[in-house]
Amino acid sequence: MAAITMRGITKRYADGTEAVKSVDLDIADGEFVILVGPSGCGKSTLLRMIVGLEDISDGEMRIGDDIVNDRAPKDRDLAMVFQNYALYPHLSVRENMAFPLRLQKVPEAEIMKRVEEAAAVLELTENLDRKPANLSGGQRQRVAMGRAIVRDPKAFLFDEPLSNLDANLRVQMRTEIARIQKKYGTTTVYVTHDQTEAMTLADRVAVLRKGVVQQVDSPRNLYNSPANLFVAGFIGSPSMNLVPGLLTGTSLQLPFGTLELPSDVAQRLGNAQAGERQVIVGIRPEHFEDASMVSDDVKGQGMLFQNRIENIEWLGSELYAYLPYTGGDAIGRQLDQLAGDLDMEQSSGDESQLVARLDAASRVREGEDAEIWLDSRKIHLFDPETGEALARPPVA
Amino acid sequence: MTATTTAPASRKRSGGPVKTTDRAKAERNLGLKLAAPAAIIMLLVTAYPICYAVYLSLFRYDLRVPEENAFVGLDNYVLILTSGVWWEAVLATAVITVISVAIELVIGLAFALVMHRAIFGRRTVRTAILIPYGIITVIAAFAFRFAVQPDTGFIGDVNPLGGTIGSFATIIITEVWKTTPFMSLLLLAGLATVPEELQEAAKVDGATAWQRLWKVTLPNMKSAILVALLFRALDAFRIFDTVYVQTAGQFKSQTISGLGYNALISRVNLGLGSAISILLFLMIIAIAFLFVKGFKTNLGTVKGED
Amino acid sequence: MTASTIGAERIGATTAPAKAGTTKGAAKQPGSGAIWKIGTAVIVAYALFPVLWILSLSLKPAADVGDGKLIPTNPSLGNYRDIFTSGEFVRPLINSIGISLITTAIAVVIAAFAAYAIARLDFPGKALLLSGALAIAMFPPVSIIGPLFNIWRATGLYDTWPGLILPYMTFALPLAIWTLAAFFREIPWDLEQAAQVDGATPYQAFRKVILPLALPGVFTSAIIVFIFCWNDFLFAISLTSTEAARTVPAATAFFTASSNFINPTGQIAAAAIVVTVPIIIMVLVFQRRIVAGLTAGAVKG
Incomplete structure (x- = not known):
């Protein structure tokens, strides 16, 4: 050895x-x-x-x-x-x-x-x-x-x-x-x-x-x-959702809503937050949840938004919901390249989809709007030019 | 192996060490060295004699009258192409080739289907079919000659080898018997490439066995059929042994090879004989060329399904 | 495709779907068995009938040759005794065996080098070599017997063993190169590397891993080449004149014309059986490999 x-x-x-x-x-x-x-x-x-x-x-x-x-x-x-x-x-x-x-x-x-x-x-x-x-x-x-x-x-x-x-x-x-x-x-x-x-x-x-x-x-x-x-x-299945974001101070504007950066993230961003800046926001599917399944004390730590549920895959222990949104093309070039590297299909046009992993008990229904909660503490930020992670959470 | 896909196109299937310049050069040298002996021998014993044959064909060159040897240009060719014997031989060769290859295709296909489907005695049948392949052509020719001749055979008092039609029939039957196995093995190999799923799909779609053969199996083994036909046609066109043993060229059954042999070896007229053999050579090339052209158009349509 | 199937059967283990192809499909057709059984019987009869007729003739004494019966009434081995006591057959038999074996040995060795290069290495002229070999295999032998006749007489090769071995080589080589290249392509050459990782030197990797895998292919090519040489007639009658190098097919043909045999039918038949039986035994034993060898090159090409 x-x-x-x-x-x-x-x-x-x-x-x-x-x-x-x-x-x-x-x-x-x-x-x-x-x-x-x-x-x-x-x-x-x-x-x-x-x-x-x-x-x-x-x-x-x-x-x-x-x-x-x-x-x-x-x-x-x-x-x-x-x-x-x-x-x-x-x-x-x-x-x-x-x-x-x-x-x-x-x-x-x-x-x-x-x-x-x-x-x-x-x-x-x-x-x-x-x-x-x-x-x-x-x-x-x-x-x-x-x-x-x-x-x-x-x-x-x-x-x-x-x-x-x-x-x-x-x-x-x-x-x-x-x-x-x-x-x-x-x-x-x-x-x-x-x-x-x-x-x-x-x-x-x-x-x-x-x-x-x-x-x-x-x-x-x-x-x-x-x-x-x-x-x-590359890591994680289904893959992390990657959406464009606009950072103004500590507020992050996403295609489907705006959230307030948690203080530790804001802190780690440090002076990088001056002015307005484009970022790519990464959200793992499990960091979404059906808002009705989230207890009120936790709700405050995230962002709530209404979105149509296009499609549902119920797997027994969990449930995948597909949420269409527009405005994803702002970061299209970066993502296309990534998709190419990963041998993935990349959706074309400006209609994009989020994948959300919800509690299996969730009652959301296909074709209807639902209120979805996003855990702001778990988001990842990336520089759209270099692809490097911004304000990485400290490693364990 | 995934990583090596970034390598240049010359990546080997085996995933062997991908090359540096030196290695490529060394590999090239080794390749040439290994291939050289085979290439040289094949060239020496074919290319050189062929060129020599072309040269001889332009001369009056008869070993019985060596004093008359002289350059005659294309006279030998003119003499041949204007002689009835030549055209008779061309006709005989063509008739034997076309009829025997056609029969072989049909029987060969039937045999291939049997071998492909037979559960019972699979090994036996594949072994049996190799027997004609293994038997010396001359011996096969004798076997059929003895079988049909009245003094040694069993078909009666009429001697088929005493007339034109009987002679041709005997020659063709012998050829078919001897070479169908090869044809059917090539076709069997082709059959094996047709996916079984296609058969099942066609069955589900309501095709009868006959329709499946014509509409599914055969179209999908077109290239195997063409290869088999090409090999056999070229081979049949050179036919010599059977005719020599069974009729010695009597009853209009002399073939081009036989004509060439007679001129070259029996009458030692090397000029005339060489001209005959060059003409045969050109005809073989022409047949191969036609087939290859047929291939190309065909492969174009078949390729997508491979 | 067959090549790969056969390769899989032979070489097997290294890839997951080892048993595809040949056996597939057949087992799924139990319903229509009768037709195929009859077919099988027809093929066997087809292949054997002329052989049985010759066998029967060879066992008949001269007086019975014309009786038209398949089963000889007075079977005797007289014809066999005749041909083995007469030099007219024994000497050609030795010639045939010697010339065919020597040609086979040389051709397979030389072809193995070329086939290895074709299967494993990248070098200029590779496609040319393959297509050239194919072209030569299709070549009419009669086109070169004239010049060879002339050259051989001038150089003393006429009516000698080398005088036949050389032209046989030309046709044996393409045959061997094609079959060997097809077999060599199927060898899992990765194993050479595996062996090296396992601690083998390149030579050990070749001797302990590659050679045992290549031998069946080499052997098959040898059989096919041998059968080719054994079968040749045109070169044998054109380039020989005496017993010095005349082979069995040529000698058999001349039994009729010039011989001590009064009615040579029985003797020819006996000779035919003698030269056929070894081939049939070979075919029986190596059936699968021969089928593989005959079709491998063709289907790939």
Whole structure:
């Protein structure tokens, strides 16, 4: 086991494009770090540079105390679980798991002992003599993990390991991976485009966009205090609502009403609040509520507004209401770009929609107006030009 | 693999190391080195002889009368194209090609459907169909010759190989028997690419089995059919072995390859023979060209569904 | 598409939907079984009938050859004894085996290099090589026998093993390149990297992972190339004149014209069976792979 330290890690191609741009990242010994981002953000390239399948154009990669830039993959002592598992089809499960040990010339008895142990942990004992072709997707996934475990490597690397599984199995294997990582306490770097995986598994998450690390933080901090628009939009499902706002003093004018900034936010904004200024306001769906469900003492801490309910999705434990509003196009360009980065559909025209997560007991009805409450304390503010967060709430 | 999508277009499917300039150069060199032996051998034994054949075809070049060798320009070609024997051979070749390939397409398609659907004896049928493929053409030709000739066969006292129609029929049946398996395997591969869902959708839409074949299956395997037809037509047009064994070119069944062989090897008239073989070569190119043109127009419409 | 299906069956494990394709669909049609069963029977009869007729002839003594019966009344192995005691068959058989094996070995090795380059590397002329190979495969052999005849006589290659091996190579190579390239494309090359991460040197990764996966494809191509060489007739009768290099198909054809055999039908039939049985056994054993190999290149192309 070892820490992984990256300094100025860059991947540059022959034509000059940079897939990974000067990444600094410290992964502590035993830590579970997830690299997350939309496709093309450079996360897999970064992972492959750690393991040595991709050359490092610039920067320094350390595993433990060693600089490994010029080491072949086999000399880095890392184990990797590939997206397609990369099981050797001509070898049995047992031999697949034994493969790295045989290459290390570990004594036969020791190999069998370790394989049996790993198989027991992964519940593969009964399948040890089968070929990978005869296994289910989940079992293949386990074999791939078994091959990593038996080696007791310096770190586990996972490249989108769950993306080939169906939804149920994905959840199941997710807990499995968490369990195994805890059991062995091995440093783990895990790549995914699925933010749910990132949020549920990681000690810390590094969000990448176009080869640049946007924010590295605990899942909780990423969610509560995104550093910029991109992270705000990427983390959370459904995504954060992003609406244009006009800030005048401590009053914030939104397309559907005006709210008074809570004093701590106003304070953190400091002298940035002089005069009038355009901002992008981020509101998580759960920070809306059906006004009739909010107790009076809390109501004062937020803003009330009337809005038509276009559509309702009732999920039993909660309810999503879609609220149309106009005037969202003021920040269209910024959001279009964001949408492009996130592979999302962006509504065109000036009719936009808020997504609000309401109490399941709410009686709002489709096609009718309802009074909605917005928790002013939970809003996020972003600079419309740079996308950087303004007056970020302090991280926990 | 998501991250590597930012790489230049040359990204490999395997997701292998994306290249730096040096690596690309090294890869290119290695590629050329690995491909060179194959390319050189193929060139040496085809391109060179073909050029030599073109050269020979412009000469009077008869090994029996070497003293008369002389440059004659296109005289050989004129001689051939104005001779009845040549056109007879072209006709025979064309008749054999067209009829046998047409029959093969029909039988091959039927076989492919059986192989695609058969649950029972799936392995048996796929193995059986490979037997004609594995048998030497000359042997197949003998088998059919023996089967039809009165002194060794079982069809009676009339010798089909004693007349034009019987000769052609025997040759075509032999060709069909020997090469239908290849055709049907190509078609089977094409069939496998037609999604089963389309069949089910058509069934739900009320199509009969026959309608499903014509309106769903066949249109969706057009390119496989064209590939199979192209391969077989080009192959059939070179027919030699069967005719040599069964009729030796009698009863108007001499093919172009046979004519070429006779001129080149039996009569060692290399000038005339080369001219014949060059003409055959050009005809093969023309057939391939027509097919490829047919492909292009067809692939244009098929592509969207792939 | 078949290529990938077969690839999946062979290579299997690495991708989730391993069992798509060939078996799909068939199982869903239990209702109309009878037609397909009859069809199956028809195909089997179609494939076997001429072989059975030849087999029957080969077992008949000369007197019975004309009896028109499928089951020989006085079966005997006389014809087989004749052909094996007469040099007219044994020597060509050795020639056929030797020439076909040598051609196959060389062609598959050279083609494997080229196919690896085509499947794995980016280099100029790749498309040209593939289409050139296809063009040559379609080429009429009669177009080059004249020049080869002339050159071979001048260089002493006429009527020798190399004199046949060389032209066979030209046609064997395209065949092998296409099938091998199709197979190589299906190999999950990622495994090479996985092996390296697992601690293998590049050579170990090749020997322990890639080679075992590539061998079935190489083997299949070898069978197909071998069958091609085994089958050739035109080169064999054009570029040989004596037993020195004459192969079975050529020799069989000449049984009729010049031979000690009075009525060569039985002997030809016996010879036919002798050269056919090994092929049939090969086909029986490697059925699936041959089907894959024959269609892989075609459908992809």
